[in-house]
Amino acid sequence: PEAITVQELAQRMAEKGADLVKALFNMGMMVTVNQTIDQDTAELLVEEFGHNLQRVSEADVDIVSTEDVDAEETLEPRPPVVTIMGHVDHGKTSLLDALRGTDVTAGEAGGITQHIGAYQITTKDKQKITFLDTPGHEAFTEMRARGANVTDIVILVVAADDGLMPQTIEAINHTKAAGVPMIVAINKIDKPEANAKKIRERLLEHEIVVEAMSGDVQDVEVSAKTKQGLDTLLEAIANQAELLELKANPDRAAEATVIEAQLDKGKGPLATVLVTRGTLKRGDIFVVGTQSGRVRALLDDKGRQIKEAGPSMPVEVLGLGGVPNAGDQLTVVENEQRAREVSAYRTEKANDKRTTSVPANFENMFSALK
Numbered sequence: 349p350e351a352i353t354v355q356e357l358a359q360r361m362a363e364k365g366a367d368l369v370k371a372l373f374n375m376g377m378m379v380t381v382n383q384t385i386d387q388d389t390a391e392l393l394v395e396e397f398g399h400n401l402q403r404v405s406e407a408d409v410d411i412v413s414t415e416d417v418d419a420e421e422t423l424e425p426r427p428p429v430v431t432i433m434g435h436v437d438h439g440k441t442s443l444l445d446a447l448r449g450t451d452v453t454a455g456e457a458g459g460i461t462q463h464i465g466a467y468q469i470t471t472k473d474k475q476k477i478t479f480l481d482t483p484g485h486e487a488f489t490e491m492r493a494r495g496a497n498v499t500d501i502v503i504l505v506v507a508a509d510d511g512l513m514p515q516t517i518e519a520i521n522h523t524k525a526a527g528v529p530m531i532v533a534i535n536k537i538d539k540p541e542a543n544a545k546k547i548r549e550r551l552l553e554h555e556i557v558v559e560a561m562s563g564d565v566q567d568v569e570v571s572a573k574t575k576q577g578l579d580t581l582l583e584a585i586a587n588q589a590e591l592l593e594l595k596a597n598p599d600r601a602a603e604a605t606v607i608e609a610q611l612d613k614g615k616g617p618l619a620t621v622l623v624t625r626g627t628l629k630r631g632d633i634f635v636v637g638t639q640s641g642r643v644r645a646l647l648d649d650k651g652r653q654i655k656e657a658g659p660s661m662p663v664e665v666l667g668l669g670g671v672p673n674a675g676d677q678l679t680v681v682e683n684e685q686r687a688r689e690v691s692a693y694r695t696e697k698a699n700d701k702r703t704t705s706v707p708a709n710f711e712n713m714f715s716a717l718k
């Protein structure tokens with residue numbers, strides 16, 4: 349195949365036919381969208397448009413700054429972000445609730461537990477820990493697939509009366525693939541038929557050697573029901589976090605990851621985000637995914653209005669232009685003009701992604717038409 353219609357080429361490039369016609373006109377060719385052009389001409393067009401993308405992409409690095417790294421001296425310790433995984437009915441939700449109950453600030457005035465997709469507790473040692481409130485490896489892998497690696501530590505919950513089940517093994521594999529350190533919580537230890545030893549042995553088969561077996565994976569016997577072992581689990585998290593030396597620059601324009609989002613009848617589009625660096629403030633102008641907005645209010649996991657949120661803090665954001673997707677990046681920009689530029693660039697990139705199933709290679713582009 350030596351030729352392609354302008355329309356077909358436009359579709360494959362995810363561009364408008366009219367834009368291609370215009371570009372061809374500028375190159376001295378008068379063609380309509382239904383006419384065919386030869387391979388050389390098509391190649392020139394792709395290059396022409398490719399160059400444009402390149403230019404926007406360079407500008408984007410300045411604006412969105414995903415590639416800049418904060419200088420060492422700007423970094424400060426930040427709380428760990430923990431995800432709980434494990435087989436259905438092994439007690440993930442119960443454990444999340446029990447851990448939430450250990451929050452020493454829980455009794456503070458004005459706070460009522462809100463399920464916003466993540467929560468943060470303060471332990472009695474004044475350590476802060478953030479838990480993602482959406483247990484399960486689906487949420488974890490979905491976020492990872494979208495390039496959002498927000499989890500620092502995985503807690504693998506295994507029911508002591510049941511053992512390693514299919515979703516336990518899946519969770520182990522996902523955690524390993526992500527390179528995220530794991531803590532094993534052997535749950536339901538209050539049950540008479542609980543057998544923690546058997547679980548430690550079965551974990552060996554998956555190359556997880558827990559401390560009780562002289563390995564380096566921390567294991568803690570817990571009961572979400574009787575609250576036994578919760579303090580030990582919190583200590584294990586603190587130990588692991590210390591080893592990881594988690595740090596972020598709190599003193600810059602914020603970047604955050606969307607944990608969940610929805611449309612609220614009264615409040616409009618809402619998103620729970622986890623701040624990854626910088627400090628998100630009321631009034632900040634931002635881009636989230638392909639949408640832009642301005643922070644109208646920030647609510648913590650107890651539904652209280654707060655003025656700002658620093659690294660590892662989950663916060664509900666009001667003032668979005670639309671409902672973003674879980675895993676989307678929120679980036680604070682200096683003004684509305686910048687917000688429009690970034691959102692236009694991201695829209696273009698999103699359109700590009702949608703056509704990645706189309707062979708990027710030029711010969712393939714043609715043979716795909718056969």
Ligand code: GDP
Nearest residue numbers: 435436437438439440441442535536571572573
């Ligand atoms: P998930 O599917 O992993 O979220 O599991 P759930 O938290 O919903 O718990 C499944 C069932 O196990 C529920 O009936 C819980 O009450 C029960 N359960 C959870 N943790 C414990 C525990 O530590 N001890 C006992 N005896 N039951 C528990």
Ligand code: MG
Nearest residue numbers: 440441442483
């Ligand atoms: Mg559950």
